[in-house]
Amino acid sequence: MHVSGTLFVVATPIGNLGDMTPRAQDTLRSVAAICAEDTRRSGQLLAHFGIQTPLLALHDHNEEALAEKIVTRLQAGDSLALISDAGTPLVSDPGFRLVRAARAAGIKVSPVPGASALIAALSVAGLPSDRFVFEGFLPAKPKARREHLTRLASEPRTLIFYESSHRIEACLDDAIAVFGSQRHAVLARELSKLFETVLDGSLAGLRAHLAADANQRKGEFVLLIHGAAEDTDANVSEGLRLYAKLKDHLPPSTAAKLAAELSGAPRKALYGAG
Numbered sequence: 001m002h003v004s005g006t007l008f009v010v011a012t013p014i015g016n017l018g019d020m021t022p023r024a025q026d027t028l029r030s031v032a033a034i035c036a037e038d039t040r041r042s043g044q045l046l047a048h049f050g051i052q053t054p055l056l057a058l059h060d061h062n063e064e065a066l067a068e069k070i071v072t073r074l075q076a077g078d079s080l081a082l083i084s085d086a087g088t089p090l091v092s093d094p095g096f097r098l099v100r101a102a103r104a105a106g107i108k109v110s111p112v113p114g115a116s117a118l119i120a121a122l123s124v125a126g127l128p129s130d131r132f133v134f135e136g137f138l139p140a141k142p143k144a145r146r147e148h149l150t151r152l153a154s155e156p157r158t159l160i161f162y163e164s165s166h167r168i169e170a171c172l173d174d175a176i177a178v179f180g181s182q183r184h185a186v187l188a189r190e191l192s193k194l195f196e197t198v199l200d201g202s203l204a205g206l207r208a209h210l211a212a213d214a215n216q217r218k219g220e221f222v223l224l225i226h227g228a229a230e231d232t233d234a235n236v237s238e239g240l241r242l243y244a245k246l247k248d249h250l251p252p253s254t255a256a257k258l259a260a261e262l263s264g265a266p267r268k269a270l271y272g273a274g
Contacts, residue, residue, distance in 0.1 A: 003077060005079035006109070008081045009111050010028060010112040011113055012084070012087065028053055032079060033053060033081075034056065034080070034081045034082075034083060036083050058098065064097055066098075067097050074107045075105060086115075086117075091116060117191055120188075120222075121186070121188035128227065131157040132158040133157045133159050135161050138161055142174070145170075149175060152178075158227050161225075164221070165217055178269050179225060181202060181203055182202045186223075235265040236266075238262075243271075
């Protein structure tokens with residue numbers, strides 16, 4: 001009886017190479033090939049551990065086209081691994097299309113757990129962790145980013161975002177405009193690496209930290225924002241409802257001002273929404 005191979009989804013370190021688990025190493029040595037987002041970067045990681053398994057480039061631009069070919073290889077009996085540049089694959093990284101195609105074809109897909117920046121950040125943030133919302137990377141364009149944040153203004157669960165060094169300041173500015181300067185937040189930078197920092201305080205306080213220290217603007221970030229309080233939740237929800245109706249008949253700034261006065265919601269949480 002023919003037996004198909006297994007697709008192993010393997011987590012790799014987010015910084016500290018000591019976080020590469022023995023099982024991950026054994027799996028990456030045992031498979032026929034490793035699907036990697038950046039073969040050069042992954043090649044350096046594998047070389048550190050003496051892993052010589054062939055690499056196959058799989059990224060956002062070719063995943064759709066390659067998924068079927070990889071599934072065919074799995075069906076023929078080869079076991080393969082999927083890794084990302086760092087952390088757990090598919091979490092703000094490629095791989096979703098391949099995993100979906102493999103599962104649709106009846107291929108076994110098995111996780112090899114390990115590092116994840118969002119979980120690492122949540123574990124040390126001191127924010128409510130029983131329920132949270134992971135939003136990945138926010139839109140790059142300012143208008144789209146502000147609109148996306150506005151839709152989250154009344155979300156009561158802890159919010160988690162990834163952000164890059166060249167957009168973190170603009171991201172915090174928009175978060176202040178939408179959530180208010182005093183909303184509690186945590187900014188985790190370069191987790192598990194040499195210059196790891198975890199800052200907490202108000203959104204305005206975090207923004208001031210970055211403005212005062214250029215080093216704090218470097219690296220890879222996880223931004224965690226406390227969810228809305230119940231009263232704020234209700235006010236913003238009502239404000240957004242009113243604003244959606246008023247902006248059809250009034251200039252946006254006037255509609256936002258009136259909706260804020262009637263609902264008790266911050267005007268900045270309403271302006272530009274919808």
